[in-house]
Amino acid sequence: MADTPVLTLNNGITMPQIGYGVFQIPEADTAAAVTSALEAGYRSIDTAAVYGNEAGVGAALRDAGIPRDELFITTKVWNSDQGYDEALRAFDASLARLGLDHLDLYLIHWPTPKHEKYLDTWRALETLYEQKRVRAIGVSNFFPEHLRAVADLGGTVPAVNQIEVHPALQQRAVQAAGAELGVVTEAWSPLAQAGVLDDPRVTSIAATHDRSPAQVVLRWHVQQGRVVIPKSVTPSRIRENLAIFDFELTPAEIAEIDGLERDGRTGPHPQHFN
Numbered sequence: 500m501a502d503t504p505v506l507t508l509n510n511g512i513t514m515p516q517i518g519y520g521v522f523q524i525p526e527a528d529t530a531a532a533v534t535s536a537l538e539a540g541y542r543s544i545d546t547a548a549v550y551g552n553e554a555g556v557g558a559a560l561r562d563a564g565i566p567r568d569e570l571f572i573t574t575k576v577w578n579s580d581q582g583y584d585e586a587l588r589a590f591d592a593s594l595a596r597l598g599l600d601h602l603d604l605y606l607i608h609w610p611t612p613k614h615e616k617y618l619d620t621w622r623a624l625e626t627l628y629e630q631k632r633v634r635a636i637g638v639s640n641f642f643p644e645h646l647r648a649v650a651d652l653g654g655t656v657p658a659v660n661q662i663e664v665h666p667a668l669q670q671r672a673v674q675a676a677g678a679e680l681g682v683v684t685e686a687w688s689p690l691a692q693a694g695v696l697d698d699p700r701v702t703s704i705a706a707t708h709d710r711s712p713a714q715v716v717l718r719w720h721v722q723q724g725r726v727v728i729p730k731s732v733t734p735s736r737i738r739e740n741l742a743i744f745d746f747e748l749t750p751a752e753i754a755e756i757d758g759l760e761r762d763g764r765t766g767p768h769p770q771h772f773n
């Protein structure tokens with residue numbers, strides 16, 4: 500297994516700092532893509548019920564024969580399954596598709612504030628956690644007010660908030676609110692779906708280190724303590740994205756990449772996505 504650094508979550512369990520994301524990989528291609536990732540050394544896989552490819556992830560896991568305790572598998576409850584009973588049922592369906600008997604991390608995919616169900620959904624995740632069917636529970640696309648509302652329930656604090664973060668959208672207020680509560684930030688679309696890789700500031704830093712632009716952007720994330728889950732279906736890129744733990748950006752280089760911020764959201768806005 501590749502020597503991937505881990506972060507310790509607020510319940511004491513560890514999570515690899517890099518994982519492999521499978522959004523937009525068709526179900527028919529998912530097993531092969533995940534197999535490439537596992538062969539490259541990834542042990543953390545990020546999927547979601549709505550991606551429609553949990554069964555492909557499960558097939559690759561079964562074929563790989565890697566001991567279950569070396570894997571870290573995340574999936575997410577979709578918006579239409581929010582609510583206490585609905586989320587419990589959605590969890591069972593995801594586990595069945597994955598062919599697993601427990602998950603490492605289960606996330607509420609979006610707060611969908613209009614429906615006002617995310618607190619009930621959170622209580623369902625707490626039940627699953629208490630039953631030891633999932634090793635950690637968290638949220639995704641939560642703004643500070645959603646995080647605080649969950650924390651104010653007085654039960655389990657989310658271990659992770661998976662949000663869109665990349666050089667063009669840094670979400671510092673959301674990250675700070677999470678840090679205050681002990682919530683690790685996991686960056687989705689960490690490469691801005693490749694939209695920041697040809698910026699001259701990134702390519703110049705990459706040339707200095709004899710690395711690719713993607714490696715520089717992923718390194719910018721991990722040096723700031725975030726988990727990253729880049730997606731690629733290209734085996735050489737899958738390997739390249741994992742090879743980011745043997746070089747270091749200087750504080751000036753980090754600051755230069757910080758300068759790419761431009762409110763460059765690529766996905767839906769959490770306040771309006773239901």
Ligand SMILES: NC(=O)C1=CN([C@@H]2O[C@H](COP(=O)(O)OP(=O)(O)OC[C@H]3O[C@@H](n4cnc5c(N)ncnc54)[C@H](OP(=O)(O)O)[C@@H]3O)[C@@H](O)[C@H]2O)C=CC1
Nearest residue numbers: 520521522687688689690691692693713729730731732733
């Ligand atoms: N919680 C949420 O709401 C969301 C979660 N996610 C999660 O985050 C993961 C990653 O996000 P995603 O939107 O896929 O975007 P990424 O930022 O990971 O970018 C993926 C794109 O970058 C390309 N790419 C990957 N590596 C390289 C490289 N080394 N050099 C050049 N291009 C590269 C890929 O191309 P190619 O595949 O052709 O190689 C693909 O087009 C998802 O798969 C999913 O797991 C994503 C969106 C929302």
Ligand SMILES: O=C(O)C(=O)[C@@H](O)[C@H](O)C(=O)CO
Nearest residue numbers: 522523547549608609766767
């Ligand atoms: O990829 C995800 O995890 C998402 O939630 C979104 O990208 C979402 O599915 C979407 O694309 C809605 O248009």
